Amino acid sequence: MAASSILPWRYRIGGLALTAVVTLILVYLILPQFIVLPLSFSDKSYLSFPPTGWSSQWYVKIAENLSWAEATANSLIIGIPAALLSMIFGTLAALSLKRGAWKGAGVMSAAVVAPTMLPHVILAIGLYPMMIKFGLLGTHLAAIIGHTIIGIPLVFITVTAVLASQNGALELAAMTLGATPWQTFWRVTFPMIRIGVFIGGILAFAASFDELMLSLFLTGAGTRTLPKLIWEQLNEFLTPTIAAVATLIFAFTLVLLVIASFLQAVGSRNQVTANG
Amino acid sequence: MAQMNPRQDGARKSSSWSAADFNRLLAIPPGAVLALFFLVPIFGVIWRSFSDPAIGLLNYRRLFTDGPYLQSLWLTITTALMVTVLCLVTAYPVAYVMARARTSIQQLIGALVVIPLWTSVVIRSYAWMVVFQRRGILNQALTSTGLVDTPVNFIPGSIAVYVGMVHIMLPFMILPLVANMRSIDGRLLAAAGVLGATPAQAFLRIFLPLSLPGVLAGSALVFMMSLGFYITPALLGGPRHMMAAVLIEEQANRQLDWGLASALATVLLVLTVAVYSVYVRLSNRVEGGLAHGR
Amino acid sequence: MEHRNSQLNRRRFLAAAGAGTLGLATGLPEMAQAQPSRMVMATGGGAIEDAYRKTVFAPWKEKTGIDIITTGNEGARLKAMVEQGKTEWDVLQGAAEEVIVYARQGLLEKLDTSKLDKTQMFPGSVHEHFLLTDFAAYCIAWNKENVKTNPPKDWKELWAIKGRIGLWKRPFQTLEVALLADGVALKDLYPLDVERALKSLDKIKSKIVWWARGAQGAQLLLDGEVEAGAIWNGRVHAPKLAGAPVDFTLNQSILVSDAWAIPKGAPNIAKAQELVALGSTAAAQAAFAKQLPYGPANKAALTLLGDDIKVSLPQPGDNNRLLDIEYWAANGAAVNERFNKWLLA
Numbered sequence: 001m002a003a004s005s006i007l008p009w010r011y012r013i014g015g016l017a018l019t020a021v022v023t024l025i026l027v028y029l030i031l032p033q034f035i036v037l038p039l040s041f042s043d044k045s046y047l048s049f050p051p052t053g054w055s056s057q058w059y060v061k062i063a064e065n066l067s068w069a070e071a072t073a074n075s076l077i078i079g080i081p082a083a084l085l086s087m088i089f090g091t092l093a094a095l096s097l098k099r100g101a102w103k104g105a106g107v108m109s110a111a112v113v114a115p116t117m118l119p120h121v122i123l124a125i126g127l128y129p130m131m132i133k134f135g136l137l138g139t140h141l142a143a144i145i146g147h148t149i150i151g152i153p154l155v156f157i158t159v160t161a162v163l164a165s166q167n168g169a170l171e172l173a174a175m176t177l178g179a180t181p182w183q184t185f186w187r188v189t190f191p192m193i194r195i196g197v198f199i200g201g202i203l204a205f206a207a208s209f210d211e212l213m214l215s216l217f218l219t220g221a222g223t224r225t226l227p228k229l230i231w232e233q234l235n236e237f238l239t240p241t242i243a244a245v246a247t248l249i250f251a252f253t254l255v256l257l258v259i260a261s262f263l264q265a266v267g268s269r270n271q272v273t274a275n276g
Numbered sequence: 277m278a279q280m281n282p283r284q285d286g287a288r289k290s291s292s293w294s295a296a297d298f299n300r301l302l303a304i305p306p307g308a309v310l311a312l313f314f315l316v317p318i319f320g321v322i323w324r325s326f327s328d329p330a331i332g333l334l335n336y337r338r339l340f341t342d343g344p345y346l347q348s349l350w351l352t353i354t355t356a357l358m359v360t361v362l363c364l365v366t367a368y369p370v371a372y373v374m375a376r377a378r379t380s381i382q383q384l385i386g387a388l389v390v391i392p393l394w395t396s397v398v399i400r401s402y403a404w405m406v407v408f409q410r411r412g413i414l415n416q417a418l419t420s421t422g423l424v425d426t427p428v429n430f431i432p433g434s435i436a437v438y439v440g441m442v443h444i445m446l447p448f449m450i451l452p453l454v455a456n457m458r459s460i461d462g463r464l465l466a467a468a469g470v471l472g473a474t475p476a477q478a479f480l481r482i483f484l485p486l487s488l489p490g491v492l493a494g495s496a497l498v499f500m501m502s503l504g505f506y507i508t509p510a511l512l513g514g515p516r517h518m519m520a521a522v523l524i525e526e527q528a529n530r531q532l533d534w535g536l537a538s539a540l541a542t543v544l545l546v547l548t549v550a551v552y553s554v555y556v557r558l559s560n561r562v563e564g565g566l567a568h569g570r
Numbered sequence: 571m572e573h574r575n576s577q578l579n580r581r582r583f584l585a586a587a588g589a590g591t592l593g594l595a596t597g598l599p600e601m602a603q604a605q606p607s608r609m610v611m612a613t614g615g616g617a618i619e620d621a622y623r624k625t626v627f628a629p630w631k632e633k634t635g636i637d638i639i640t641t642g643n644e645g646a647r648l649k650a651m652v653e654q655g656k657t658e659w660d661v662l663q664g665a666a667e668e669v670i671v672y673a674r675q676g677l678l679e680k681l682d683t684s685k686l687d688k689t690q691m692f693p694g695s696v697h698e699h700f701l702l703t704d705f706a707a708y709c710i711a712w713n714k715e716n717v718k719t720n721p722p723k724d725w726k727e728l729w730a731i732k733g734r735i736g737l738w739k740r741p742f743q744t745l746e747v748a749l750l751a752d753g754v755a756l757k758d759l760y761p762l763d764v765e766r767a768l769k770s771l772d773k774i775k776s777k778i779v780w781w782a783r784g785a786q787g788a789q790l791l792l793d794g795e796v797e798a799g800a801i802w803n804g805r806v807h808a809p810k811l812a813g814a815p816v817d818f819t820l821n822q823s824i825l826v827s828d829a830w831a832i833p834k835g836a837p838n839i840a841k842a843q844e845l846v847a848l849g850s851t852a853a854a855q856a857a858f859a860k861q862l863p864y865g866p867a868n869k870a871a872l873t874l875l876g877d878d879i880k881v882s883l884p885q886p887g888d889n890n891r892l893l894d895i896e897y898w899a900a901n902g903a904a905v906n907e908r909f910n911k912w913l914l915a
Binding site: 011025047049108109113120210231250257261 | 296298299300301302303305306307309310312313314315316317318320321366369370372373379380383385387388389390391392393394395396397398399400402403404406407412413443446447448451452453454455456458459460474475476486487489490492493494496497500501503504506520521524525528529534537538541544545548549552553556557559562563
Binding site for chain 1: 610612614615616617618619639640641642644646647650651653654656658659783784785786788789792793804805806808809812813814
């Protein structure tokens with residue numbers, strides 16, 4: 001960025017145009033949040049935009065009705081372990097298929113990623129007897145496994161994309177210098193692919209967080225997740241409750257992000273001081 | 277990989293066969309999980325497509341001869357392709373800026389990309405209904421600025437459908453791109469600059485080719501996920517936006533015709549495997565090219 | 571999870587034991603019968619489940635001490651459970667045209683209707699494997715801001731309306747109203763003349779805005795995205811009372827029903843029979859109708875309701891027609907295929 005001052009003017013205009021385009025796209029990404037926000041404070045019992053009056057009754061309703069809290073808890077109990085497992089298995093699969101000199105790696109990769117496109121009801125029908133066989137049916141673990149299957153491809157593809165632009169020379173160098181495979185992995189490979197693993201994990205969690213059919217099939221009676229509650233509303237009529245839920249999740253994410261960036265800022269300042 | 281580029285092959289042979297062995301061992305845990313909880317159920321599905329209600333090609337004959345299925349499959353594929361292209365065009369500049377920005381900007385963009393992921397697809401589709409309705413935000417803007425006299429019917433329509441679907445898929449394109457671009461060695465670009473390349477040349481000759489693995493990965497991901505699109509086309513689209521996933525769900529959940537549902541799913545599966553094999557081939561060639569270029 | 575499974579097994583064992591001794595135990599006090607601590611009912615969730623909770627589950631708990639746990643009522647899950655011999659649901663509620671498909675696929679137990687006063691039930695609501703519990707209307711509704719004068723009184727007028735029309739993107743009911751719009755009389759609807767119905771839809775194809783889910787169909791009307799359209803009365807009833815610019819008529823509507831049934835191999839079949847029986851009593855159905863604007867299948871319930879409630883309840887009569895679920899069970903797959911093909915053409 002500092003170099004921009006010595007660039008010819010047309011690159012600066014190019015840079016400005018790029019900034020403008022990216023800003024527009026980011027506005028597009030966040031726009032639905034700002035439509036949902038006023039909807040959640042509507043004084044009407046049905047969704048109408050723009051709202052004609054304001055009320056916080058929908059937030060009170062959520063607080064009073066335990067089923068939303070319960071559903072959120074269930075979604076997290078399923079989503080977080082599923083994302084972590086996806087990160088582990090997806091990364092291992094990517095490393096192995098990318099660096100293992102397999103014959104037929106193409107077909108094997110295809111088998112790893114195939115769950116992405118399969119309608120979940122089909123996967124659910126297929127998994128159902130398996131879960132009975134393992135005595136897992138009706139448990140959260142069954143849904144976690146199901147969501148891991150759809151999460152693995154997301155991590156796999158992201159990590160593969162990162163590995164593709166690394167040539168493996170550093171790992172070779174480490175091994176040549178006597179590092180064990182395990183040391184090589186933790187000290188050399190993992191730091192290189194960390195961002196891919198992390199991003200894949202985010203995508204896997206998001207996929208689980210909005211998944212309906214597998215949790216419906218595999219968890220026990222009475223277990224409701226957020227998508228299930230939203231789906232029920234879609235059968236009847238939408239109320240501002242779902243807008244309020246979306247806004248709460250949005251606010252919660254924001255708080256998490258602010259805390260994370262604050263911690264990071266403190267961390268890097270400490271580092272600077274230490275180095276200085 | 278099947279077509280390993282010569283440089284890597286040579287390196288492996290000369291120094292450490294044990295690295296490859298170790299990497300092969302890594303496949304055991306994910307292989308076991310996927311075999312048990314994906315391949316076994318999927319073989320069940322494939323078998324059912326040939327055996328329910330009777331052994332034979334009954335379901336496939338129904339799929340391929342008459343009815344809405346072939347047309348819906350074609351529509352699903354073209355829609356998924358279109359979404360992929362639109363996503364790529366939109367995602368690339370965002371990922372480029374994000375990958376090269378300083379940390380604070382990176383975090384801001386990252387947050388804006390990730391936040392939509394936590395909002396249910398149902399709610400986001402509804403938000404787009406609010407935008408595109410006759411009395412929606414867009415039409416109000418268009419009529420008040422005098423661009424149109426009477427409100428435009430965006431719903432049902434392709435614009436609304438694509439805006440809604442691209443919005444859902446965009447993070448799945450941006451983030452793999454960023455992951456890849458961040459691992460591109462920035463010193464290569466700096467070196468190019470020192471050697472007299474303009475920024476445009478440096479981008480076209482160095483950055484763009486190095487980012488191709490990310491482009492391919494994101495595109496493969498978005499294309500495959502788009503094949504399973506379900507709720508957004510239903511909420512924003514017209515009669516023709518009947519995706520294969522909708523038909524599969526209808527057969528599996530309402531008509532309880534699991535044979536036909538399995539056959540449709542099997543066709544989609546074969547299609548994915550085919551597309552993915554092309555992807556693997558392409559990405560190997562790209563990597564081979566990259567290695568050669570270096 | 572170990573705990574849950576063993577509980578399930580114990581429950582099944584007790585249920586089996588209970589069923590075995592049922593012959594002897596019918597006259598005996600309750601202790602001799604199997605008494606599960608909870609039962610599972612699969613429902614569509616949302617408002618209808620809330621209504622069941624107040625009008626059926628609460629009195630049931632009072633009477634038997636058994637809690638009802640609810641879960642989603644996806645047909646595919648029912649089929650998977652029965653196929654694997656692991657039925658977890660005791661009772662299910664679903665759309666009658668779907669429940670009859672379950673019955674034909676052998677996924678349901680026979681109902682014990684020996685104690686039911688069939689003369690009190692509307693014709694067509696008692697079946698071997700399921701009972702209809704209520705009637706909702708697929709009816710004509712319009713946005714009052716878009717249609718200020720002369721709202722459509724029947725389907726012919728709806729078809730002729732200037733502006734856009736919202737219709738359900740599935741053949742059930744939509745083909746029926748297309749025929750009505752084309753001049754077919756209510757009594758002559760079945761068997762459906764599918765090609766004639768599609769031709770009738772062809773005439774307004776450019777005006778139709780298809781909706782896939784009930785909430786979406788209602789929202790199109792509320793937001794004025796369509797001038798008028800077809801929707802189930804329950805989806806616009808509450809918004810209308812809350813002041814939304816929407817109104818509807820029950821004239822010429824197609825009545826659809828919820829059905830209650832017992833899945834094959836249900837854990838507590840005897841108790842499930844009792845629960846279904848409770849759900850079809852006049853008292854329960856009258857209480858239900860006070861929660862949601864759906865007419866009771868048990869005529870006796872009507873005598874327990876005031877006129878203010880009754881006026882908004884769809885009831886089988888001369889100006890409407892009950893959806894012929896037997897027709898749809900026999901022809902649904904083929905007609906559905908034809909309809910989808912027409913949509914894509």
